[in-house]
Amino acid sequence: MITFPNAKINIGLNITHKRTDGYHNLETIFYPVKIKEALEVIESAEMDFETSGIEIPGPANDNLCLQAYQLMRKDHDLPNIKIHLHKNIPIGAGLGGGSADTAFFIKLINDKFEMQLSDEKMESYCRQLGADCAFFIQNKPVYAFNKGDEFEPITLDLSDYHLALVMPPVHVSTAEAYRGVTPKQPKRSLKELIKMPIEEWQSKITNDFEDHILLNHPQIKKVKQDLLSAGALFSMMSGSGASVYGIFKEKVDLSFLEKDNLVFSDIQ
């Protein structure tokens, strides 16, 4: 059985509180986008995990899909499987690729072995593996809060716009990104701001990671400036970076960007 995990972008991100467990409370909008990879599972005599495409740093045995299978096997009698992941979502991009793989893997195992797990049960496995992982179970636009793992559905449809995403050759670790932020309560919640016309978002909606990440990584700042100069109604770094997206009214030619950037067009 095969599935195609997709990435997310964050529209706005306010870090509101440092928790005693080392994590932060935040509010953000998660929006699914069409940058996808392929994940296949077949039954096998022995457990096996292989990847192709973009190289994933770290030992294969640490992969989040295998960790998810171990968790599910604690509760359910499940056979050995062979997993193949063709990685296409840039890593360390703020696109939630590892989390998407994990959630789509859990949904695939649920379907393949007819486990009839509820979305809530699958989300509870996800919450043990990554803060933004549970979002990918329903994979619909949401207002997310707490650790980024609690959700309220929102109505947001960007299908009339053109979304382009650029990944500069920079890696930002999520933990590094959080360390550089001083939490604060926003003046107005994203839940309200997101209802404004997109033309007004740029001056009102912020990503709290941008201040220090754009300062420390001028290449990311340059991409954001370039997307705005090219006519983006709204441009922002996604999550903890390093990718930056632009929302455009018309399709845009981004061939002028420096060649070491990876460009994804029309991902809405």
Ligand SMILES: C[C@@](CO)(OP(=O)(O)O)[C@H](O)COP(=O)(O)OP(=O)(O)OC[C@H]1O[C@@H](n2ccc(N)nc2=O)[C@H](O)[C@@H]1O
């Ligand atoms: C920043 C966000 C914004 O959507 O996404 P990315 O940019 O990574 O995609 C998320 O909060 C990332 O969630 P996720 O990538 O699942 O984080 P985890 O693996 O659970 O945690 C990695 C590290 O980030 C920090 N962390 C994460 C989430 C959170 N609410 N508070 C934190 O302080 C912690 O230091 C933690 O050890």
Ligand SMILES: Nc1ncnc2c1ncn2[C@@H]1O[C@H](COP(=O)(O)OP(=O)(O)O)[C@@H](O)[C@H]1O
């Ligand atoms: N299936 C996977 N895909 C990507 N990264 C994975 C995966 N499993 C574990 N990881 C680890 O998770 C880390 C975060 O990756 P990723 O989810 O792509 O970034 P981000 O949190 O910026 O969205 C990587 O450094 C990688 O070592």
